[in-house]
Structure formats: structure tokens, C-alpha cells
Amino acid sequence: GEDVEQSLFLSVREGDSSVINCTYTDSSSTYLYWYKQEPGAGLQLLTYIFSNMDMKQDQRLTVLLNKKDKHLSLRIADTQTGDSAIYFCAERAYGGATNKLIFGTGTLLAVQP
Amino acid sequence: DAGVIQSPRHEVTEMGQEVTLRCKPISGHDYLFWYRQTMMRGLELLIYFNNNVPIDDSGMPEDRFSAKMPNASFSTLKIQPSEPRDSAVYFCASSRPRDTQYFGPGTRLTVL
Numbered sequence: 209g210e211d212v213e214q215s216l217f218l219s220v221r222e223g224d225s226s227v228i229n230c231t232y233t234d235s236s237s238t239y240l241y242w243y244k245q246e247p248g249a250g251l252q253l254l255t256y257i258f259s260n261m262d263m264k265q266d267q268r269l270t271v272l273l274n275k276k277d278k279h280l281s282l283r284i285a286d287t288q289t290g291d292s293a294i295y296f297c298a299e300r301a302y303g304g305a306t307n308k309l310i311f312g313t314g315t316l317l318a319v320q321p
Numbered sequence: 322d323a324g325v326i327q328s329p330r331h332e333v334t335e336m337g338q339e340v341t342l343r344c345k346p347i348s349g350h351d352y353l354f355w356y357r358q359t360m361m362r363g364l365e366l367l368i369y370f371n372n373n374v375p376i377d378d379s380g381m382p383e384d385r386f387s388a389k390m391p392n393a394s395f396s397t398l399k400i401q402p403s404e405p406r407d408s409a410v411y412f413c414a415s416s417r418p419r420d421t422q423y424f425g426p427g428t429r430l431t432v433l
Contacts, residue, residue, distance in 0.1 A: 243424075249426060250325075250412055250425055250427050251364075296364065307369075307371075307416050307418060307419065307420070307422065308366065308369065308377065311364045313363045
């Protein structure tokens with residue numbers, strides 16, 4: 209079945225890099241997403257990667273995809289206190305009729321000043 | 322674009338009362354999703370619609386929960402009767418086909 213797993217908590221110091229990891233089980237996934245949820249707010253799309261890509265960079269964000277190991281990571285360079293939030297990875301399975309996403313449990317990123 | 326709009330943002334009610342949560346998706350989005358978020362269970366998909374038709378309601382907890390989408394610009398999630406264990410943040414999201422989902426700000430429900 210479909211399952212997405214993440215570590216629950218990550219603490220880093222301001223200015224360091226953060227790496228949030230995610231593993232998924234559906235090898236037919238087409239797109240993989242990273243969402244950010246700030247306290248009291250909804251989920252906001254940060255970035256996504258198509259399954260035929262290995263890496264995608266967007267300013268301070270770098271997404272790495274290892275399809276063989278079904279492993280996805282999000283690296284945040286020069287982490288700021290404003291990056292403190294919960295980060296969710298999500299996969300969308302192949303099968304074009306559905307837009308259903310499978311979300312991970314979320315990783316709480318705490319940035320220490 | 323105003324984004325996904327949800328109302329109310331906060332709802333406090335007493336056990337046994339009926340609760341109705343509302344959602345206006347982004348114009349032009351064919352898909353609408355209802356999620357529930359709690360500390361214990363994380364983010365759960367309750368139901369989703371495509372072109373106003375319910376496609377998958379397997380996540381709806383029990384018969385006390387019902388969702389409707391009478392037109393392309395409006396959906397409701399109703400809980401009747403409500404129970405304290407229904408306390409959670411309820412999110413609505415919408416998307417185009419084969420596109421990412423855009424989330425609303427959520428409704429924080431507290432059932433006393």
C-alpha cells in the first residue's frame with residue numbers, strides 16, 4: 209500500500225543547513241511535493257519534483273530524489289528562524305484520473321537563534 | 322486570486338450540536354478535498370470531489386460526517402451530532418487535474 213514516512217523532529221541553529229528526509233513506497237509516483245505549514249496556518253506548497261528528475265534547486269531549497277531507494281530530501285540552506293514550521297512531503301501516484309496525494313506525518317523544524 | 326476560502330476560521334460548540342464547515346475552492350479547480358488534522362493522527366484525507374461528484378469518501382470517520390458540493394464554487398462538511406473527539410483543524414484544498422493542491426487556512430473546531 210501507499211505510505212510516506214518522515215522523521216518527526218529536527219533542530220538546527222540559525223545559519224546552518226537543514227535536511228529533512230522522506231521515504232515513500234509507491235514506485236509509480238509521478239510527482240513528489242514539499243509543503244510547509246506555519247503555526248495556525250494551512251499547508252503551503254514549497255516545491256515539487258517530477259519523478260524523472262534527480263535534483264531540483266530553487267533559491268535556498270534543494271530537493272534530491274533517489275528513485276531506487278524511494279527517498280526524497282529537502283535541504284534548506286542558511287536556515288532562518290522564519291523557516292521554523294512543519295514540513296510535509298507528499299506523493300501523487302500515477303493514474304491520471306486522481307489528484308489524491310499521500311502525505312507524510314510531517315517533520316517539525318525548530319530553528320534555534 | 323483569493324485562494325481557497327474557508328469559514329468559519331474558528332468554531333466552538335457543545336457536544337451534540339450540528340457543525341457546518343464551508344469551503345470555496347479556487348475558481349477553475351475541478352478537484353476539492355477535505356482533510357482533518359490532529360496531533361494524534363496527523364493529516365487525514367476525509368473525502369474528495371471531482372466536478373462536484375464525490376470520488377472517494379473512504380476517509381470519512383462515520384455516518385455523523387457528511388459532505389456536499391452543490392456547485393463548483395461551494396462545498397460543506399457537516400458533523401451531526403458533534404463529539405469532543407471531532408475537535409481538530411479541518412482543511413479544504415482544491416486543484417486542477419494533475420496539478421498540486423492548494424490549501425485553505427483551515428477551520429479550528431473545538432467540541433466541548
